[in-house]
Amino acid sequence: MKQYAIGIDIGSTCAKAVVLDEEKHVIERFLLPTGWSSVETAEKLKERLSSFFPDAVTVATGYGRACVPFADRSVTEITCHGKGAAFLYGAPALTVVDIGGQDTKIILLENGTVSDFLMNDKCSAGTGRFLEVMANTLGLRLETLCELASTGGGVSISSMCTVFAESEVISLIGRGEPRENIAFAVVDSIVTKVASQASRLLQANGAVCLTGGLCELPYLRQALEKKLGRMVVTSPDGRYAGAIGAALLARKDGATG
Amino acid sequence: MADYVQMWKDLGMDLESHDVLCSVLPTAVGDVFMTQQNRPKAMDFWDLVISEVHGIRPAELIEEQKKGRKVFGTFCVYVPDEVVIAANGIVTGLCGGSQFWVPGGEAVLPKSTCPLIKASVGARLGRTCPFFRIADMYVGETTCDGKKKAYEILGEDVPMYVMDVPQMKRPEDIIKWKNEIAAFAKKVEEFTGNKLTPEKLNEAIKLVNEKRKALARVYNARKSECLPISGRDALLMMQIAFFDDPARCAQMCNRLADELEQRIKDGVSVVPAGTKRILVTGTPLAVPNWKLHNIIETSGAAVVCEEMCTGTRYFENLVDETKTTLDEQFMALSERYMKTNCACFTPNTGRIDDILRMVKEYKVDGVIDCSLKFCCLYDTEKYSVSRALKEAGVPILSLETDYTDTDAEQLRTRIGAFVEMLDG
Numbered sequence: 166m167k168q169y170a171i172g173i174d175i176g177s178t179c180a181k182a183v184v185l186d187e188e189k190h191v192i193e194r195f196l197l198p199t200g201w202s203s204v205e206t207a208e209k210l211k212e213r214l215s216s217f218f219p220d221a222v223t224v225a226t227g228y229g230r231a232c233v234p235f236a237d238r239s240v241t242e243i244t245c246h247g248k249g250a251a252f253l254y255g256a257p258a259l260t261v262v263d264i265g266g267q268d269t270k271i272i273l274l275e276n277g278t279v280s281d282f283l284m285n286d287k288c289s290a291g292t293g294r295f296l297e298v299m300a301n302t303l304g305l306r307l308e309t310l311c312e313l314a315s316t317g318g319g320v321s322i323s324s325m326c327t328v329f330a331e332s333e334v335i336s337l338i339g340r341g342e343p344r345e346n347i348a349f350a351v352v353d354s355i356v357t358k359v360a361s362q363a364s365r366l367l368q369a370n371g372a373v374c375l376t377g378g379l380c381e382l383p384y385l386r387q388a389l390e391k392k393l394g395r396m397v398v399t400s401p402d403g404r405y406a407g408a409i410g411a412a413l414l415a416r417k418d419g420a421t422g
Numbered sequence: 423m424a425d426y427v428q429m430w431k432d433l434g435m436d437l438e439s440h441d442v443l444c445s446v447l448p449t450a451v452g453d454v455f456m457t458q459q460n461r462p463k464a465m466d467f468w469d470l471v472i473s474e475v476h477g478i479r480p481a482e483l484i485e486e487q488k489k490g491r492k493v494f495g496t497f498c499v500y501v502p503d504e505v506v507i508a509a510n511g512i513v514t515g516l517c518g519g520s521q522f523w524v525p526g527g528e529a530v531l532p533k534s535t536c537p538l539i540k541a542s543v544g545a546r547l548g549r550t551c552p553f554f555r556i557a558d559m560y561v562g563e564t565t566c567d568g569k570k571k572a573y574e575i576l577g578e579d580v581p582m583y584v585m586d587v588p589q590m591k592r593p594e595d596i597i598k599w600k601n602e603i604a605a606f607a608k609k610v611e612e613f614t615g616n617k618l619t620p621e622k623l624n625e626a627i628k629l630v631n632e633k634r635k636a637l638a639r640v641y642n643a644r645k646s647e648c649l650p651i652s653g654r655d656a657l658l659m660m661q662i663a664f665f666d667d668p669a670r671c672a673q674m675c676n677r678l679a680d681e682l683e684q685r686i687k688d689g690v691s692v693v694p695a696g697t698k699r700i701l702v703t704g705t706p707l708a709v710p711n712w713k714l715h716n717i718i719e720t721s722g723a724a725v726v727c728e729e730m731c732t733g734t735r736y737f738e739n740l741v742d743e744t745k746t747t748l749d750e751q752f753m754a755l756s757e758r759y760m761k762t763n764c765a766c767f768t769p770n771t772g773r774i775d776d777i778l779r780m781v782k783e784y785k786v787d788g789v790i791d792c793s794l795k796f797c798c799l800y801d802t803e804k805y806s807v808s809r810a811l812k813e814a815g816v817p818i819l820s821l822e823t824d825y826t827d828t829d830a831e832q833l834r835t836r837i838g839a840f841v842e843m844l845d846g
Contacts, residue, residue, distance in 0.1 A: 244842040
């Protein structure tokens with residue numbers, strides 16, 4: 166009988182599911198907006214995963230991890246992102262930068278396990294939410310904002326607070342600043358904040374990898390690379406790092422593998 | 423439960439507000455304490471005290487006041503209880519551990535003041551803490567800027583005496599603190615009308631030392647691999663120690679220690695073998711602030727020690743009992759109190775030495791350094807604490823929080839991840 170390992174990562178914005186087979190191949194992955202109810206989202210995930218039950222072990226992670234009644238256990242997203250990133254990038258020593266919807270994590274990995282980590286405070290500066298709010302204010306999609314940003318420059322936003330930063334953006338709009346320059350300032354602000362957070366943990370050696378929803382924005386990766394002065398790598402599965410980590414932990418050898 | 427309504431009314435308390443406060447406490451106590459398995463039987467004393475925390479002890483204090491004794495309310499472990507006790511006065515801690523009082527404090531203080539100060543001022547001005555109503559005099563100290571300014575506001579409402587704590591620990595600072603103690607003694611003599619004698623002060627020194635030894639015995643039991651008491655229960659004992667009669671406190675702590683020592687002999691532990699052992703360090707956890715311990719201990723780890731004012735700083739180091747003149751005794755007191763390592767001193771490397779020592783003594787797997795929001799001193803010191811621990815190879819998690827529950831889930835994620843990291 167086949168034994169599947171399922172990882173569910175219910176983040177603040179997006180719920181991710183990954184199924185691994187016995188050879189640790191990703192045989193299914195998908196995402197859903199988390200919406201207003203983690204419980205309902207978990208139900209929807211379960212429906213779509215129904216063909217894998219009951220021959221599966223499930224681990225839930227993310228802010229909604231407590232709302233997944235069909236999970237066998239829950240593990241924090243820090244441990245899962247660490248495991249997932251180690252799996253995706255394979256390097257023995259790695260600094261993981263995960264920019265999520267409501268928090269940014271810097272995770273240090275040694276030999277594939279978490280050795281230290283940092284998370285932003287309650288404040289949303291340096292998170293995906295910050296970018297989302299600014300994109301809305303500018304009437305842009307996230308992807309377009311980042312593309313535009315790559316052609317802009319010369320402006321900066323000084324407020325760390327999302328609400329104040331939004332006022333700053335509105336002032337910039339008011340004085341007729343071109344949108345690409347404002348977009349540049351928005352990305353620069355988030356990257357500066359993330360880099361300053363990362364600098365507290367960043368080690369001299371080892372790769373830096375970007376996970377979480379924002380890793381699919383090429384300009385953001387480039388900007389972070391420039392700010393850190395280090396190569397920053399991503400993976401097409403970067404957004405699923407937490408869910409992959411959870412699935413790995415669902416395997417019998419999860420604790421060690 | 424006894425009826426304390428008349429007493430609260432006589433104290434001029436705001437009964438309506440106070441009812442709101444009283445109505446949330448039982449749920450909190452139930453959630454944090456009563457859900458635990460296999461608690462030491464001797465905790466029944468603290469369960470009773472906390473269930474009527476605004477009743478039992480306040481009633482006792484009022485009885486003593488009727489006999490002419492004075493009650494001194496204090497905010498800090500630097501204020502020498504011995505001096506008050508020697509003049510037949512009573513020392514009590516003051517409330518300041520609940521979010522309930524914070525908005526009242528924010529009515530007069532800047533929002534960027536630490537929650538402990540805001541809660542204390544709110545408890546006094548809102549008339550919802552009997553201890554603040556009962557105290558005949560408050561004794562403050564200059565351990566932080568927020569408190570210094572808050573004392574000026576409290577002082578408008580009640581007699582307030584402030585002791586000037588040195589900021590360094592040079593030999594001249596020990597002498598300075600001795601002189602402060604002598605000046606405080608004079609004030610206490612005036613206020614109580616009782617003269618201090620070397621005999622009385624010696625008795626008081628011995629009494630408080632006995633209390634320290636009893637608290638230390640309980641902490642000693644927590645050093646055992648077989649953990650006989652949870653961090654939450656030990657914290658509750660410690661928090662109540664600030665309010666209780668010192669002789670009874672010692673008696674009850676010794677009774678608890680007896681049971682804990684027996685448990686160790688019998689191999690009775692409150693957690694499964696292999697549970698990760700956490701040392702908590704940082705700013706004080708005033709009653710009823712159990713948030714941090716509760717999250718840690720419901721995330722699969724156990725708190726085995728608090729390097730805090732509501733912890734080891736309260737009982738470590740004894741006062742020399744052999745001195746025979748007031749002058750020598752004041753110096754002995756100063757020497758003992760100045761051994762307490764608070765972030766208000768510069769430098770404060772002694773605290774790091776303490777933490778590293780306790781990591782060994784209590785067989786600690788990881789340290790959580792937590793400061794209250796807006797406590798600039800402890801927040802800044804996190805840098806050197808964290809560096810020293812990393813150098814020593816001890817995992818450390820630095821946190822900042824307040825009394826609200828708004829960050830409970832974020833804390834749960836960080837603490838959960840930290841415990842998972844320790845579990846490897």
